[in-house]
Amino acid sequence: MGSRARAAALLAGVLGSGLLFASTWPLDAMAPRGQLGPGFWPRLALIGLAMACLLKLREERRAGPDGTEASEVLPRVSGSRLALGIACILAYVIAAPRLGFPLATAAFIVAFMVVAGARGVPGIAATALLGTVILLYTFIKLVYLPFPKGAGPFEHVTLALYRALGIF
Amino acid sequence: MIETVLGSSIGGLGIGFQHALEPLNLGMIALGLVIGILAGALPGITMLNSIVLVLPFTYLMGIVPALLLMIGVYCGGVFGGSITGILFNIPGDPMNVPTTWEGYQLSQQGRTQYALGLAIMSSAVGGLVSALFLAFFAPPFARFALTLSSVEFFSVVLFGLAGVSVLNQSSLPAALISLFAGLFLGTVGTEAQYGVERFAFGVPFLKTGVDFVTVLIGLFAIGEVLEQIVTAQPRIAARGPARTVPRLPLRDLWPLRGPLARGTLVGIAVGGLAGAGATVSSFVSYGLEKQFSKTPELFGRGHAGALVASESSVNGSTGGAMIHLLTLGIPGSAATAVMMGAFLIHGIQPGPLLFTKQPEQVYTLFAGMILANVLMVAFGFLAAMCFATLMRVPAPILNTLIVVFCFIGAFALRNDMADVWLTMLFGVIGFFMRRYDLPIPPLVMGVILGPMAEQYFLTSMVAHGNDLTVFVTRPVSAVILGLAVLLVLAPSLRRLRRGAA
Numbered sequence: 001m002g003s004r005a006r007a008a009a010l011l012a013g014v015l016g017s018g019l020l021f022a023s024t025w026p027l028d029a030m031a032p033r034g035q036l037g038p039g040f041w042p043r044l045a046l047i048g049l050a051m052a053c054l055l056k057l058r059e060e061r062r063a064g065p066d067g068t069e070a071s072e073v074l075p076r077v078s079g080s081r082l083a084l085g086i087a088c089i090l091a092y093v094i095a096a097p098r099l100g101f102p103l104a105t106a107a108f109i110v111a112f113m114v115v116a117g118a119r120g121v122p123g124i125a126a127t128a129l130l131g132t133v134i135l136l137y138t139f140i141k142l143v144y145l146p147f148p149k150g151a152g153p154f155e156h157v158t159l160a161l162y163r164a165l166g167i168f
Numbered sequence: 169m170i171e172t173v174l175g176s177s178i179g180g181l182g183i184g185f186q187h188a189l190e191p192l193n194l195g196m197i198a199l200g201l202v203i204g205i206l207a208g209a210l211p212g213i214t215m216l217n218s219i220v221l222v223l224p225f226t227y228l229m230g231i232v233p234a235l236l237l238m239i240g241v242y243c244g245g246v247f248g249g250s251i252t253g254i255l256f257n258i259p260g261d262p263m264n265v266p267t268t269w270e271g272y273q274l275s276q277q278g279r280t281q282y283a284l285g286l287a288i289m290s291s292a293v294g295g296l297v298s299a300l301f302l303a304f305f306a307p308p309f310a311r312f313a314l315t316l317s318s319v320e321f322f323s324v325v326l327f328g329l330a331g332v333s334v335l336n337q338s339s340l341p342a343a344l345i346s347l348f349a350g351l352f353l354g355t356v357g358t359e360a361q362y363g364v365e366r367f368a369f370g371v372p373f374l375k376t377g378v379d380f381v382t383v384l385i386g387l388f389a390i391g392e393v394l395e396q397i398v399t400a401q402p403r404i405a406a407r408g409p410a411r412t413v414p415r416l417p418l419r420d421l422w423p424l425r426g427p428l429a430r431g432t433l434v435g436i437a438v439g440g441l442a443g444a445g446a447t448v449s450s451f452v453s454y455g456l457e458k459q460f461s462k463t464p465e466l467f468g469r470g471h472a473g474a475l476v477a478s479e480s481s482v483n484g485s486t487g488g489a490m491i492h493l494l495t496l497g498i499p500g501s502a503a504t505a506v507m508m509g510a511f512l513i514h515g516i517q518p519g520p521l522l523f524t525k526q527p528e529q530v531y532t533l534f535a536g537m538i539l540a541n542v543l544m545v546a547f548g549f550l551a552a553m554c555f556a557t558l559m560r561v562p563a564p565i566l567n568t569l570i571v572v573f574c575f576i577g578a579f580a581l582r583n584d585m586a587d588v589w590l591t592m593l594f595g596v597i598g599f600f601m602r603r604y605d606l607p608i609p610p611l612v613m614g615v616i617l618g619p620m621a622e623q624y625f626l627t628s629m630v631a632h633g634n635d636l637t638v639f640v641t642r643p644v645s646a647v648i649l650g651l652a653v654l655l656v657l658a659p660s661l662r663r664l665r666r667g668a669a
Contacts (some may be wrong), residue, residue: 003377003561010548013345016262020352023367024366025565027359028261030362030363030364031362033632035629035634036626036629036634037362038359038361038362038364039366039367040626041351041353041355041618041622041625041626042367043367044351045348045351045354045355045614047349048251048344048347048348048350048351049348049349049352051344052341052344052345052347052348053341053345055340055341055344055347055609056341056342057339059339059341062517076399076669077398077399077603078398078399079398081397082394082397082599085393085397085398086394088570089390089400089595089596090592091594092571092575093575093585093588093589093592096511096575096585096588097585098502105572105575108568108572109568109569109572112567112568112571113564113568114567115397116396116397116563116564116567116568117397117563118562123565126571127565127568131569131572133514135435135572135576137388139576139580145459145576145580145581145583147492147585148577148585149472
């Protein structure tokens with residue numbers, strides 16, 4: 001991130017804190033007169049946040065454009081992998097309530113392993129299938145976690161799968 | 169007086185050991201340790217969850233095996249989260265966060281077995297000393313602890329928050345941004361004192377607040393996985409044939425006896441404060457350790473002393489937390505509250521009369537705690553060996569399974585997909601925080617300790633008519649606050665001293 005973008009982000013932090021700060025006053029309507037209300041602590045945190053953003057801004061200005069980079073040199077990022085990785089994770093969370101946990105998990109394992117650099121098809125398939133079955137037995141059969149079963153036809157698929165595996 | 173107390177305690181412990189060493193009782197301790205360590209190691213399934221899960225199974229047992237099972241789960245559970253923290257940067261419980269900061273760094277330097285060994289041994293020593301303290305000094309300590317109030321509790325939590333100044337970061341303002349953002353996040357949801365909704369913006373799941381476990385799992389685990397896949401850098405232990413099986417670090421532990429002793433003492437003292445518990449004690453001892461350390465600049469980069477101090481304080485707090493329950497009938501933490509339920513189910517009322525009416529059971533419990541901490545060395549090593557073999561799993565498989573476990577852990581909190589969303593969101597935030605040099609630990613400290621600080625502060629203000637001087641006029645609070653101020657000023661004082669030299 002360039003120094004201007006960092007400065008803009010910090011100013012946005014100050015502005016956001018200010019807006020949230022303004023929204024805390026109605027919270028104190030519940031408190032008896034003379035007592036600290038439920039808005040007090042968030043106000044304290046927001047003042048601190050705004051002050052810290054301003055301090056950071058001052059620090060960056062003093063350091064100049066060359067001094068604003070991360071102190072620790074991190075390895076270069078593969079932008080496409082990052083986008084794909086985040087997309088896989090988001091798709092998993094979106095898909096789980098719709099496809100059901102078993103199908104969504106198996107699909108996620110395949111997709112994320114490919115993004116993470118796995119190439120062998122048998123290994124990926126085995127991990128997806130075995131991994132999902134082991135997770136289902138452990139967390140549904142033993143721990144009774146009510147994972148999402150999916151919507152519409154996928155719910156029937158999930159239930160059929162549970163019956164086939166002897167989980168239900 | 170002291171001789172009488174010691175004599176009766178030793179006699180009582182002798183009888184306690186006779187009962188605790190019976191095969192069934194010993195088996196229950198071992199079973200509890202296995203359950204506790206495994207549950208503690210899984211993110212999202214906390215030590216408290218595991219105690220609650222075993223509670224129904226104790227209905228059909230006698231009181232002694234039931235309590236020993238729970239003691240095993242308690243002692244194992246507070247340690248279990250350190251294993252995954254050290255190996256995968258995923259603390260199983262908030263109390264394991266400081267251990268994770270240092271342990272994972274050691275692991276990244278190829279010193280996994282050293283870090284695991286230190287964690288196991290210091291946890292066992294902390295728990296053992298704490299159990300002995302409980303056996304010999306429970307009643308007088310409980311009387312002293314009763315004189316403390318929310319004023320002192322607030323000071324202790326503030327001391328923990330002051331630890332942000334000792335975390336190794338390149339920029340104090342960046343750490344403060346992170347800390348205050350964490351404190352703010354901790355205020356989201358329904359406020360406890362007046363029942364007012366704060367910053368929920370009409371979103372139903374935000375009304376119950378942001379569960380700190382979602383923040384913890386997201387920032388640490390998901391952020392780390394994203395970092396791994398975008399830089400294609402495998403976890404260090406997966407790169408080569410380096411051994412990850414822990415070794416018994418008795419020689420390594422001796423030079424660290426100072427941090428070990430300090431961590432244990434902090435654990436007992438903070439654990440003895442009702443409501444403070446293992447999480448606060450781990451942060452406090454971590455912060456305190458930097459005061460004493462000769463190499464404070466190495467904190468956050470794999471400091472063995474810091475790891476030993478925080479880990480010993482976590483298990484050191486178990487004995488302290490039990491003091492309130494056994495001597496006063498007041499549970500000092502959520503875990504001991506569940507144990508109190510087990511006492512009541514079996515028709516036993518914890519409190520001052522317990523020591524005179526049922527001394528055999530009390531001392532069997534003490535003996536059980538001592539045995540649990542001794543056995544934990546063996547079980548801890550076994551568990552660490554099992555988890556360490558996971559380090560040999562190829563990075564793409566391991567990273568993928570970590571995300572799936574994070575999904576399950578987040579979902580298990582409240583059986584709500586909203587927590588999964590939050591976890592993944594914090595995962596992405598965690599990745600960008602790493603990239604843009606915003607330290608993660610202060611944010612985690614803010615989210616975990618912030619709500620406690622608010623509760624104790626507001627209770628103190630209500631009790632003392634908004635008189636802020638109460639924090640410095642009460643001696644114990646004044647001492648703790650003085651130490652907190654010293655902690656914050658220590659880096660500047662060191663620089664001044666170096667400049668003068």
